[in-house]
Amino acid sequence: MRNPKFCLILAVILAAVVNGFSSVINPYYYDILITIGINVILAVSLNLVIGYTGQFSLGHAGFMAVGAYFSAWMTGRYGVLFGESAPATGAIYVLALILGGLAAAFAGLLVGSPSLRLRGDYLAIVTLGFSEIIKGVIQNAEPLGAQRGLGGIVQHTNFFWTFFGVALAVYGVLTLVHSTYGSGFLAVRDDEIAAEAMGINTTKYKVLAFVIGAFFAGLAGGLYAHFKQFIHPEGFNFLKSVDIVVMVILGGMGSTAGVCLAAALLTILPEVLRMLSDVPWLPEPARHLADNRMILYSLLLIVLMLNRPQGLFGRLRFGAGKP
Amino acid sequence: MIEFLQQLINGVAQGAIYALIAIGYTMVFGVLRFINFAHGDVYMLGAFAGFYTAPGILKIFGGGPSYAGAAAVLLTAMVICAGIGVLIERICYRPLREHPRLTVLITAIGVSLLLGSGGQYVFGADPKAFPEIIADAAIELPTSWGSFSTLTITIGQVLVVGCTLVLLFVLKTVVLHTKTGLAMRALSLNPTAASLMGVNLDAILSFTFAIGSAMAGAAGVLTSIQQPSIDPLMGVSAGLKAFVAAVLGGIGNIPGAALGGLLIGLLETLVVGYVNPTYRDPLVFAVLILVLLFRPSGLLGKPEREKV
Amino acid sequence: MSLLELQNASMQFGGLRCVCGLSFSLGDNELVGLIGPNGAGKTTVFNMVTGVYPPTSGTVMFEGVKVSGQRPYRITGRGIARTFQNIRLFGSLSVFDNVRTACNMHLRHGISHALLRGRGYREEEKTIRAQVGELLEIFGLLEHRDRPAKSLPYGDQRRLEIVRALATRPKLLLLDEPAAGMNATEKNDLMRLIRFTREKFGLSILLVEHDMKIVMEICERILVLEYGRKIAEGSPREIREHPDVIAAYLGQEVA
Numbered sequence: 095m096r097n098p099k100f101c102l103i104l105a106v107i108l109a110a111v112v113n114g115f116s117s118v119i120n121p122y123y124y125d126i127l128i129t130i131g132i133n134v135i136l137a138v139s140l141n142l143v144i145g146y147t148g149q150f151s152l153g154h155a156g157f158m159a160v161g162a163y164f165s166a167w168m169t170g171r172y173g174v175l176f177g178e179s180a181p182a183t184g185a186i187y188v189l190a191l192i193l194g195g196l197a198a199a200f201a202g203l204l205v206g207s208p209s210l211r212l213r214g215d216y217l218a219i220v221t222l223g224f225s226e227i228i229k230g231v232i233q234n235a236e237p238l239g240a241q242r243g244l245g246g247i248v249q250h251t252n253f254f255w256t257f258f259g260v261a262l263a264v265y266g267v268l269t270l271v272h273s274t275y276g277s278g279f280l281a282v283r284d285d286e287i288a289a290e291a292m293g294i295n296t297t298k299y300k301v302l303a304f305v306i307g308a309f310f311a312g313l314a315g316g317l318y319a320h321f322k323q324f325i326h327p328e329g330f331n332f333l334k335s336v337d338i339v340v341m342v343i344l345g346g347m348g349s350t351a352g353v354c355l356a357a358a359l360l361t362i363l364p365e366v367l368r369m370l371s372d373v374p375w376l377p378e379p380a381r382h383l384a385d386n387r388m389i390l391y392s393l394l395l396i397v398l399m400l401n402r403p404q405g406l407f408g409r410l411r412f413g414a415g416k417p
Numbered sequence: 418m419i420e421f422l423q424q425l426i427n428g429v430a431q432g433a434i435y436a437l438i439a440i441g442y443t444m445v446f447g448v449l450r451f452i453n454f455a456h457g458d459v460y461m462l463g464a465f466a467g468f469y470t471a472p473g474i475l476k477i478f479g480g481g482p483s484y485a486g487a488a489a490v491l492l493t494a495m496v497i498c499a500g501i502g503v504l505i506e507r508i509c510y511r512p513l514r515e516h517p518r519l520t521v522l523i524t525a526i527g528v529s530l531l532l533g534s535g536g537q538y539v540f541g542a543d544p545k546a547f548p549e550i551i552a553d554a555a556i557e558l559p560t561s562w563g564s565f566s567t568l569t570i571t572i573g574q575v576l577v578v579g580c581t582l583v584l585l586f587v588l589k590t591v592v593l594h595t596k597t598g599l600a601m602r603a604l605s606l607n608p609t610a611a612s613l614m615g616v617n618l619d620a621i622l623s624f625t626f627a628i629g630s631a632m633a634g635a636a637g638v639l640t641s642i643q644q645p646s647i648d649p650l651m652g653v654s655a656g657l658k659a660f661v662a663a664v665l666g667g668i669g670n671i672p673g674a675a676l677g678g679l680l681i682g683l684l685e686t687l688v689v690g691y692v693n694p695t696y697r698d699p700l701v702f703a704v705l706i707l708v709l710l711f712r713p714s715g716l717l718g719k720p721e722r723e724k725v
Numbered sequence: 726m727s728l729l730e731l732q733n734a735s736m737q738f739g740g741l742r743c744v745c746g747l748s749f750s751l752g753d754n755e756l757v758g759l760i761g762p763n764g765a766g767k768t769t770v771f772n773m774v775t776g777v778y779p780p781t782s783g784t785v786m787f788e789g790v791k792v793s794g795q796r797p798y799r800i801t802g803r804g805i806a807r808t809f810q811n812i813r814l815f816g817s818l819s820v821f822d823n824v825r826t827a828c829n830m831h832l833r834h835g836i837s838h839a840l841l842r843g844r845g846y847r848e849e850e851k852t853i854r855a856q857v858g859e860l861l862e863i864f865g866l867l868e869h870r871d872r873p874a875k876s877l878p879y880g881d882q883r884r885l886e887i888v889r890a891l892a893t894r895p896k897l898l899l900l901d902e903p904a905a906g907m908n909a910t911e912k913n914d915l916m917r918l919i920r921f922t923r924e925k926f927g928l929s930i931l932l933v934e935h936d937m938k939i940v941m942e943i944c945e946r947i948l949v950l951e952y953g954r955k956i957a958e959g960s961p962r963e964i965r966e967h968p969d970v971i972a973a974y975l976g977q978e979v980a
Contacts, residue, residue, distance in 0.1 A: 208710050215452040215522050223702030230699035273839040274828050281826040284815035293801035293830030293893050388534035395527030403520045
C-alpha cells in the first residue's frame with residue numbers, strides 16, 4: 095500500500111466493472127457476495143474499536159440498526175423528492191446512506207462519551223444495554239413499523255455500492271491506524287495510563303474510534319436495508335452483534351486483512367453447512383449444523399482464546415504494511 | 418393502593434431471584450475481578466436440572482408434589498450447578514488467569530453462547546413445562562385484614578423469598594465465620610498476599626464458583642416454581658438483569674447484590690405494571706448506565722483505583 | 726518564577742497519608758534528586774505532579790499555572806513528561822510507534838486530514854517520522870526501530886521510555902527509578918545519558934532513585950522524603966551529613 099488513495103480508486107473502479115456483470119452472476123451467489131460485503135464493513139469497523147483501540151463493544155448491531163432504519167425511513171419518505179428518475183432516486187439513496195451512517199455515528203457519540211470511561215467488561219455490557227435500548231425504541235416507534243418490522247424498502251443496493259462501502263471502510267481504517275493518530279489508538283489499547291502520560295486524551299481517542307466504527311456500521315445497515323427490502327428489530331439483536339464479534343476475533347484483533355477474510359468465511363460457512371443437510375450419508379447431527387452454528391461459533395471462540403488469542407489470520411496484512 | 422402493594426409483593430418475589438443470581442456475579446468478581454458472562458446460563462441449567470430430576474425425585478418422596486420433594490429437587494439442582502460452575506472455571510478460566518482481560522471476557526462470552534446454544538440443541542429450543550414440585554396456590558388471607566385480604570400472595574412467592582433469605586444467611590455465615598470465607602475475603606483484597614499467606618488460590622476459586630453457581634441453580638428452580646415455563650435462552654435476560662443488580666448494589670459486595678436484586682425486581686415489576694412492558698428491559702439497562710455514570714462503585718461498594 | 730512548585734500538597738488514600746503538606750520548587754534546567762526510604766511517597770509525588778492522582782489538598786503549579794486537578798494528558802501537554810517505575814511501554818507496538826505516540830499531542834492537522842491524506846498532512850507525517858528517527862538515532866535505538874517494544878532487552882526498554890517521554894518535548898522530565906535493575910556499566914551509561922539529556926534538550930529533571938551513588942553524583946540538589954514529609958533539602962554534601970537523613974536511612978539510635 096504505497097499509495098492508499100490510489101488503491102481506493104482502483105478498488106472503486108473494480109467494483110464498478112464487476113457491477114456491470116452482475117446480471118450474469120447467479121442470484122444466489124450474488125446475494126452471498128453482497129452479504130459478504132456488508133459483513134466485511136461491519137467487521138472491519140468493529141475491529142477499529144475492539145482490535146485497534148481495545149474497547150470491547152457488544153452493541154455493533156445497534157448502530158447498524160440506526161443506520162438501517164434511518165436510511166430506510168428517509169428513502170421511504172423522501173425517495174422521490176427530486177423526481178422518479180433513476181439518478182434522482184439514486185442520489186437520495188446515497189444521501190440516505192451517508193445520513194444513516196452519520197445518525198449511527200451520532201448514536202455512537204451518545205453511547206461512547208459517557209460509557210467509555212468504564213473498564214472493559216463493563217463497557218461490553220453497557221454497549222449491549224444500549225443496543226437493547228435502541229431496539230426497544232424501534233419496537234415502540236410506529237413510523238418505523240414497530241414490532242412488525244419495516245418493509246417496502248426500494249432495492250438500491252447493488253454490487254457497486256456495497257463494495258464502494260467496503261473500499262471506504264478498509265481504506266478509512268487502514269489509513270487511520272497507520273497514521274500518527276493510529277499510534278494513539280494503539281497506545282490506548284496497550285496501556286491507558288501510559289497513553290495519558292504521552293499527552294493522549296484517551297477518552298477522545300476512544301470516542302473517536304467508537305464514532306467512526308458506528309458510522310461504518312450505520313452505512314452497512316443502510317446497504318443492508320436497501321438490499322433485503324425488509325428490516326425487523328430482531329434482526330439487529332444481541333446475536334447479530336456476536337456474529338460480528340466472532341468475525342473480528344476469528345480474523346485476529348487488529349488485523350484488517352484477517353478480519354476481512356474471516357467475515358467472508360463466516361458468511362459462506364452457514365451456506366456450506368446448509369448444503370450438508372442434503373448429504374444423505376452424513377450422521378444426523380452433522381446435517382443440522384446450519385441450525386446450530388452458534389454452538390460452532392462459541393466453541394471456536396473458546397478454543398481460539400485458550401490456544402490462539404491472536405485469531406486465525408492475525409498475522410495477515412494488506413500490502414507490505416508500510417503506510 | 419392495594420394494586421400498588423400487590424405490585425410490590427410481586428416485585429419482591431422477582432427481586433429475590435435476581436438477588437440469588439447477582440450473588441454469583443459479585444462473588445466471582447470479588448476474587449477474580451472479571452464478569453462471568455456464563456453465569457446467567459448456569460441459572461438456566463439449574464432450571465433444567467430441576468426439570469429432568471424432579472420426576473424421579475418426587476417418586477421417591479411419594480409421587481405427588483411435596484415440600485420434602487421440592488427441597489430435594491432444589492438441593493440436587495444446586496449440587497449439579499455447583500459442579501458445572503467448577504468445571505467451567507477449571508476448563509475455561511483457569512488456563513487464562515494470567516492473560517489479558519479481553520481474552521478472558523471473550524472466553525466468558527463464548528461459554529455463555531455455548532451453554533445457551535448447546536442447551537437449545539440438547540434440550541430442544543421450545544419452552545418446556547416445569548413439573549409441579551409443590552402445590553402452588555394463593556394463600557387465603559384472613560378477612561379481618563379488610564381490603565388487604567384481596568392481595569394475592571402465593572405459596573411459591575413465600576417459598577422463593579424464604580429460601581432466598583435462608584440461602585443468604587447461610588452464605589453470610591460461610592463468608593464471615595469460616596476459614597474458607599476468610600480466605601475468600603483475603604483473596605479479594607490482595608491475591609498475591611493471600612497466596613503468600615498459604616491461601617490455596619485454586620481451591621478457593623473452585624469454591625467460589627461452586628457457591629455462586631449453586632445459588633444460580635437454586636434461583637433456576639425457584640423461578641420455575643412460579644413461572645413453570647423454561648427454555649434454554651431464559652438465562653440471557655435474567656443473567657443480564659442480575660448483573661445490573663450486582664453493579665447497582667456495588668459489584669464485589671454480597672449484601673449489595675441482594676439489595677440490587679431486590680431493587681431491580683421492584684423496578685421491573687413496576688414498569689410492567691404502570692408503564693409499558695416493552696420498556697422493561699431497556700429501562701433496566703438505563704439504570705445500569707445511570708449507575709455506572711454517577712456512582713460506578715454502586716450503592717454499597719467502595720471505589721477502587723488502579724495502582725501506578 | 727520557578728518551573729514547578731508544590732504548595733502544601735498532600736495525598737491521602739482512605740486513612741493512609743502518603744504525602745503530607747509537601748512544598749518545594751524546581752527551577753529551569755535543574756537536576757534534582759528525590760530520595761527517601763521505601764514507601765516514603767516518592768512515586769506518589771510523581772503521580773500528583775502528572776495528574777494520575779490529583780492531590781487531596783494543596784496545589785501543584787507549573788510555570789505559574791495551577792495544574793493540579795487537570796487530567797494527565799493536559800499536564801503532559803503543558804510540558805511535564807515522565808517514565809514509570811515499572812516500565813509501561815506499549816508492548817505490542819514497535820519502538821518507532823512507541824515514540825510516535827508522543828507526537829499525537831503536537832499534531833496540527835485534524836483526524837479528517839489523516840483520513841483524506843492531504844498534502845499538508847503527509848508533510849507533517851514526514852516531519853514526525855524524521856523527528857522520531859532522529860531521537861532514536863541519538864539514543865542508539867534506531868537499529869531496533871521496527872522491533873516490538875516488549876522484545877527489547879531491559880536496559881533498552883528503560884532508555885526507550887526516556888526517549889518516548891522526550892518526544893512530548895517536555896520542559897520538565899520526571900524519571901522514576903531509571904537505574905532499577907541495571908548493572909554497574911549500565912548505570913554509568915545512564916548517568917551520562919541523563920546529563921546529556923538535560924544539556925541537549927535544555928530541560929529540568931526530577932529524579933527518583935534508590936542508588937545513592939547516582940543521585941549524589943549527578944544531582945545538584947536533593948530532597949529527602951520520609952513518611953510523606955520532607956525532612957531535608959540541600960546539596961549532596963549537605964544531605965550526606967544531615968542527621969535526620971542518616972537517621973531515616975540507618976535508624977535512630979535509642980538514647
